[in-house]
Amino acid sequence: MIKLVASYGSVTATQLVFFRFAAFALFAAPCLLFHRVSFRLSRQTWAVIVFRSLLGLVATYFIFYAFQWLEVSTAKSLLHSSPLFTGVFACLCLQERCTRFVAILSCITVVGVVLVTQPSAIFGDALLGADDRGISIAGSLMALSAAALMAMCVVLQRVLGKGSIHPQLVVFIMGSVGGIGSALMTTLLGGWSIPKCGAVRLFILGIVFTGYFSMVFLILALETENAAYVSVLLSADVFFTFFLELAVSTVEVNWMTIFGALCIVGSSIAITLTSYFSKKKNQDSRGTNMESRTT
Numbered sequence: 152m153i154k155l156v157a158s159y160g161s162v163t164a165t166q167l168v169f170f171r172f173a174a175f176a177l178f179a180a181p182c183l184l185f186h187r188v189s190f191r192l193s194r195q196t197w198a199v200i201v202f203r204s205l206l207g208l209v210a211t212y213f214i215f216y217a218f219q220w221l222e223v224s225t226a227k228s229l230l231h232s233s234p235l236f237t238g239v240f241a242c243l244c245l246q247e248r249c250t251r252f253v254a255i256l257s258c259i260t261v262v263g264v265v266l267v268t269q270p271s272a273i274f275g276d277a278l279l280g281a282d283d284r285g286i287s288i289a290g291s292l293m294a295l296s297a298a299a300l301m302a303m304c305v306v307l308q309r310v311l312g313k314g315s316i317h318p319q320l321v322v323f324i325m326g327s328v329g330g331i332g333s334a335l336m337t338t339l340l341g342g343w344s345i346p347k348c349g350a351v352r353l354f355i356l357g358i359v360f361t362g363y364f365s366m367v368f369l370i371l372a373l374e375t376e377n378a379a380y381v382s383v384l385l386s387a388d389v390f391f392t393f394f395l396e397l398a399v400s401t402v403e404v405n406w407m408t409i410f411g412a413l414c415i416v417g418s419s420i421a422i423t424l425t426s427y428f429s430k431k432k433n434q435d436s437r438g439t440n441m442e443s444r445t446t
Contacts, residue, residue, distance in 0.1 A: 162351070163342035164215035167358065169333035171211065174359040175326025175366065182319040196314060200321060203307040204328035206300050211329070212336075213297035220290030229294035231264040236302030241377065244306050252425065253380070256418040263418065266411025305373065305381060312374035321370055322363070380425075 182188075192200075217226045234257040265273065311321060337343055346352050372381050 162344060162346050162355070163337065163340070164212060164219060165333055165337040165340055165342045166344065167215055167355070168208070168211050169330060169337055170355055170359055171362045172208070172326045172329030172333055174363055175322050176330055177326070178363050179319040179323035179326060183317075183323055186317070186319070188317045188320050190320070192316070196311070196316065199307055199310060200316075200324050201328055203304055203311070204325040205332070206307070207304050207325060208329040208332050210297045210300035210304060213293040213300065217290050217294035217297060221294065226290070226294050228265050229291060230298050230301070232261055232295065233298040233301045233305075234260055236299045237305050237381075240302050240306045241309070245309060252421075256421055259414050260418045263411040263414030266407045266414065269407065305369075308370060309373045309377070309381075312370065315374075318367055318370040318374075322366055325366070 214226075214230065217230065221229075238254060238257055308321075346355055369381070
């Protein structure tokens with residue numbers, strides 16, 4: 152969707168980023184007013200939210216440019232190396248325990264993404280991409296940088312999730328910081344334009360709505376789950392993208408595609424079951440300790 156708008160809609164990446172972040176603030180504002188959420192936060196919390204917003208802004212720029220300069224399959228493969236970065240950052244910054252099992256599942260997820268997307272740089276046509284623009288080194292670096300920044304954003308959001316901050320407040324601040332930053336960037340680069348009527352505007356609305364709801368669900372997930380678990384589960388979007396493409400277009404399916412999809416789904420299911428049984432075990436142990444204390 153991003154690639155279609157950028158290629159055929161005469162809309163710059165900076166303007167698309169502005170639409171995305173402005174929608175965050177616009178949609179979150181009524182929820183904050185309805186629930187009467189207070190903006191009184193500690194300086195440390197404000198610093199974390201603003202820093203997370205800036206990292207998200209830069210990561211979004213890198214993602215949009217990566218989709219413009221690379222094939223969709225190549226860009227998605229590089230972007231979905233994020234679980235590996237998330238596991239490392241979570242261990243270093245949050246002291247979250249990353250078991251060998253989770254590390255293996257993260258690697259399996261990355262392999263599954265590569266098999267489903269099958270980038271031409273690995274599986275053929277290494278010199279020329281599907282759109283004859285080739286494999287852009289700058290685009291590849293931007294995609295990898297975006298993956299690392301996304302991982303850091305997930306870790307910072309996990310820090311905010313532990314503080315019981317209203318998710319819509321985080322979304323509103325992110326949208327405000329990102330909207331102002333992207334508006335300034337678009338003005339400096341002279342990238343303002345009116346999107347074409349028809350499908351392009353519908354695609355932009357799709358980017359806006361899906362971006363908002365995905366951000367809200369991500370914040371809610373990180374309030375209860377470890378960053379590494381959530382990052383692996385996020386990679387399952389490749390699986391859903393594959394089936395959507397299969398439903399609306401003629402996608403070639405081979406054994407590598409099927410095996411890659413099974414790797415992604417299997418890793419997601421394994422992570423979910425691991426988290427469930429781990430929480431159940433902790434709850435049972437707490438209940439046993441409470442019973443022993445009462446007796």
